[in-house]
Amino acid sequence: MQTLALAAAVVAAMLAYPLMLHAAATPTRGGELAPDFTLKSTDGRNLRLSEYRGDVVVLTFWASWCGPCRAALAELNSRSAQPGGDRATILGVNLDGDAGRADSIARSLGLTFPTLVDARQAVGRLYEVEKLPFTVLVDRDGVVRATWSASTVPPSELERHIEEIGQ
Amino acid sequence: MNRHFRRGQPHARLFAVASLFVLAAGALVARGASAADVAADPTAELRAVDRDVQDLKKQLVDLNRDLFKLEEEILYPASTQVAVFLSVNVGTFFALDSVTVKVDDKEVANHLYTEREVQALHRGGVQKLYLGNLKSGQHELVAFFTGKGPHGRDYRRGTSVSFEKTVGAKYVELRISDREASLQPDFVVRQWE
Numbered sequence: 001m002q003t004l005a006l007a008a009a010v011v012a013a014m015l016a017y018p019l020m021l022h023a024a025a026t027p028t029r030g031g032e033l034a035p036d037f038t039l040k041s042t043d044g045r046n047l048r049l050s051e052y053r054g055d056v057v058v059l060t061f062w063a064s065w066c067g068p069c070r071a072a073l074a075e076l077n078s079r080s081a082q083p084g085g086d087r088a089t090i091l092g093v094n095l096d097g098d099a100g101r102a103d104s105i106a107r108s109l110g111l112t113f114p115t116l117v118d119a120r121q122a123v124g125r126l127y128e129v130e131k132l133p134f135t136v137l138v139d140r141d142g143v144v145r146a147t148w149s150a151s152t153v154p155p156s157e158l159e160r161h162i163e164e165i166g167q
Numbered sequence: 168m169n170r171h172f173r174r175g176q177p178h179a180r181l182f183a184v185a186s187l188f189v190l191a192a193g194a195l196v197a198r199g200a201s202a203a204d205v206a207a208d209p210t211a212e213l214r215a216v217d218r219d220v221q222d223l224k225k226q227l228v229d230l231n232r233d234l235f236k237l238e239e240e241i242l243y244p245a246s247t248q249v250a251v252f253l254s255v256n257v258g259t260f261f262a263l264d265s266v267t268v269k270v271d272d273k274e275v276a277n278h279l280y281t282e283r284e285v286q287a288l289h290r291g292g293v294q295k296l297y298l299g300n301l302k303s304g305q306h307e308l309v310a311f312f313t314g315k316g317p318h319g320r321d322y323r324r325g326t327s328v329s330f331e332k333t334v335g336a337k338y339v340e341l342r343i344s345d346r347e348a349s350l351q352p353d354f355v356v357r358q359w360e
Contacts, residue, residue, distance in 0.1 A: 038279040
């Protein structure tokens with residue numbers, strides 16, 4: 001019986017191998033580790049995404065020339081001020097490459113979360129940002145749970161995702 | 168809504184790890200079946216299963232380590248391997264912010280240090296900053312350090328070393344230390360074969 005079970009397991013592993021190859025070579029939707037990065041924030045600190053493991057992280061990519069980004073930032077900012085807003089850490093990633101400009105806009109919007117400056121747009125490329133604003137929800141294990149492109153994140157939708165992660 | 172992100176796991180390692188899990192599942196099924204056959208004591212049976220799982224976990228860790236070493240040997244054979252490490256000795260005159268490493272005028276590594284990483288270096292940690300391949304012969308490595316120097320002033324220093332890559336692996340250590348006499352940071356490059 002034991003031999004039979006082990007033989008079945010080996011056969012199963014052999015059959016699963018091509019599938020695993022496919023999974024490794026082909027990007028899957030969500031569920032992948034969020035690419036790690038370190039960026040300098042406008043207050044001078046260097047922040048690394050992987051150091052937030054254990055926290056739910058909302059990454060939002062924006063640029064000064066993007067009008068809808070300001071609305072998205074304001075929405076996230078107001079969320080962080082609400083009760084329960086600390087259940088997720090928000091990190092803004094500015095793609096202008098100009099720390100002074102990013103800081104000026106962050107101040108004018110009264111952002112309470114860190115603004116990171118992606119001067120070379122390397123992180124933007126890593127996350128395949130094509131349209132702004134682009135928001136990524138990363139769970140406590142550093143896995144991407146959801147993304148929103150070219151739109152403000154509906155607060156109820158974001159809350160629902162955070163609620164699911166919290167469970 | 169959801170997008171996708173690539174993850175560069177080696178297929179061989181993935182396969183080996185997954186196979187071990189499947190084998191573990193098979194072993195557990197087999198054990199379960201034999202337990203039913205002999206109607207053994209349930210707690211003893213659970214203990215035995217637990218022991219098996221722990222053994223498998225250990226094997227998995229060992230296998231992962233061996234595969235990691237194998238992968239490194241294949242990607243970076245000793246004949247071409249060059250590794251650059253960074254360490255900090257005391258470092259009271261310099262608060263590290265970033266390091267850029269150039270080899271033969273080509274940027275190969277650029278690292279921004281978080282507060283935690285700096286603390287780890289101060290506690291004696293050594294960071295592998297770069298691992299790559301270079302052909303045998305003469306090469307030049309230049310490292311630029313930025314941070315806060317004495318009196319909190321912005322500080323940028325470069326240091327360079329010419330080295331000869333031979334048939335063995337080459338290890339270069341960038342060491343930040345304090346020069347007490349001048350109350351300035353010191354940037355030292357050391358080499359190992």
